Amino acid sequence: MSTNTSNRIVSIDILRGIVMIVMALDHTRDYFHKTVIADPLDPATTTVWLYFTRWITHFCAPTFVLLSGMSAYLAAQNRTKPVASLFLIKRGLWLVLMEITIVTLGITFNPSYSFILLQVIWAIGWSMVVLGVLSRISFNTVLIAGLILFFGHNLLDAMPLPASGAANIWWKVLFTSQFTPVPIDANHTAGDFYAIFPWTGIMLLGYCLGYFFRKDADPEKRKRILAYTGASLIVLFIVLRFINSYGNPQPWELQRNFGRDILAFLNTSKYPPSLQFASMTIGPALLAMAFMEHVKGAWARIASVYGSVPFFYYILHFYMLHCLLVIVFFASGHTMQQAYSPNSILGFRPDDFGYGLPVVYGIWLLTVATLYAPCKWFAAWKKARRGYWWLSYV
Template sequence: MQSASSRIASIDILRGIIMIIMALDHTRDFFHNTAMTADPLDAATTTPLLFFTRWITHYCAPAFVFLSGLSAYIASQKKTMKEASTFLMKRGLWLIIAELVIVTLGLTFNPLYNVFILQVIWAIGWSMIVLGLLMRLSFKAVLFTGLLLFFGHNILDYFTLPGNIWKILFTSFGTVIPMGGNRFIFAFYAILPWTSAMLLGYCAGYFFRKDATVEVRRKFLLITGSAAILLFIVLRSINHYGNPTPWEFQQTGFRTFLDFIDVSKYPPSLDFLCMTLGPTLLALAGLEQVKGRWQEVISVYGKVPFFYYILHFYLLHFLLVIAFFLSGYTAGDIVDPNIPFLFRPVNFGYTLPIVYAIWISVVAILYKPSQWFGKYRQTHTQWWLKYI
């Protein structure tokens, strides 16, 4: 039998890895010279390193959403169902507000809020609200809804959905909603496909309960993770259902392979979720009994994911402002009408090696603040700490 604390430790390790990799993608967005002018996943034009730099970060959002559901199940074991449900809905509402106010400002540095950007925190917030409601029905209701959304949402690829509400729920990527007064909402994350990952993460938490054995849990993770990867390969090979865009043969076998694994994140397709969550489950199984100094370091980030997430955006954008002026730009260049981020002209940026150096520096800088906040949260009991 494995203790609850060691089981949670494996989650913290994986979440820490996710948070570190996630920062690479946002560093690329802010600092790479072609981030705003070229698609890094275009198999016909990209380079292997650029493709990998973008593609590896695909694992972050689905794994993070899945682990959020898993953590919700573990936390619910210490509360009544009503208490757990109510907390999830409150936290979900807080995350939606945080996306609109705190994350948007960190991304844009625009205090006038001409643009609101709805991304993963927004999707997690709504998913928590849905989970909180379904929990009040039954565990089976959570499982059934999760499976239905997970395997069935790509049916909507064959229909034209009317109105922005349907797009935001199922298919949004870059859905622009005018608010009047030169203000817009950019919806990048469709809610319900991401909700499926959280609901199934919650159900997977059943194997992390106190009386679950390591052997049973690892068997579940290995079988389901392998099955998800196999399903991805089969569906992608058939090239019909499971992803809105089929793969095509490219000029070389390697570039054809790149196109094969380039599946839709916006919205997350069934192929995308299988490709990313399959290895996530295998990683959870492999990290069950991992010990060492590196595990302790990575766990620091995994224990305070929201704190780190917010902080890394503001640090990156602050560094961007410095680089902006050092590159010779002036106050007249702060606003680019083609980009929602201030201090980020379309043609600004550096090569990938410099992007990687900035990424590593940002992760290193945030280690001590993350460590401090993790210890602070362990030794203090203010109510608001539960929401960060």
């Protein structure tokens, strides 16, 4: 492997590792923070510390989805178009299955699966299926579809959509879901938090950006394109936010003081990811990539370890956090009768449970530090067994 290729892969792993580390903060907060404020991002009621604890994690999902698209393009360079297309479709369906089974169990600790979570892995999985189909046609097809979905899906905000029935559910699942309950039977419900196609647009454009990470690509040209695109998205976010008429389902409103105005200005829609949200988060991510290609140092090496095995880390951190939650749950005097609350999908997380943000941050740092050794081991184990076809799915 050439030096340039190595640098490219490492830069992707570093950024992905950073967002994986930050992502764990949000999930630690879900499990361990004593909820007093219902919505951490409500500018009228939140605290600044709580707001930015939640807001900083907004960068994780869009950056991860974008990098997934880039990785799909790079992986396809070693395969024929039909083989690469089929692999994306199969891996996408496998990820959907993992979301429904392994991820849902890790988050809820409810073996009856009375509530099935459809979140980011679900959206990534179906996005890969779409990418697999479109990439079989042509690169330009992927690019055009990505641009339409990325910049145009908020046009649906002004359109009358089906108000009930199966059509209503399908529109929400595909385009507009903030949270859509989908009844399966009398005892089981699926909760869709991630509308598929807005995330698909991000993945498709990530795939197209992968073109600039080819072995023969000009590094300086790549850096300029990433920097200009990232800066342009940030400017687009600011302009659209001030115009306040397109790119987000709800316009922002002035608050009681300037500080609260800033919080409202930054509070864009993640569910579904609006154009303003995507521009706000992906813009800085691209700028970071532009200047991260030749970064060195201990922190970069550490971040790249997490980023090299993202799915392994993703699964492991949920199970570790939830096992720790069970230990604290019983150690604090709670009983099995309190393990499942009708107000929460998280097992062993009663309504009166939780700690302040300093404790949450401590648990987060402990969790991330503890996962370093397993991730480093798995990355080395996986690298030594590249001939095992099934490892490409993990």
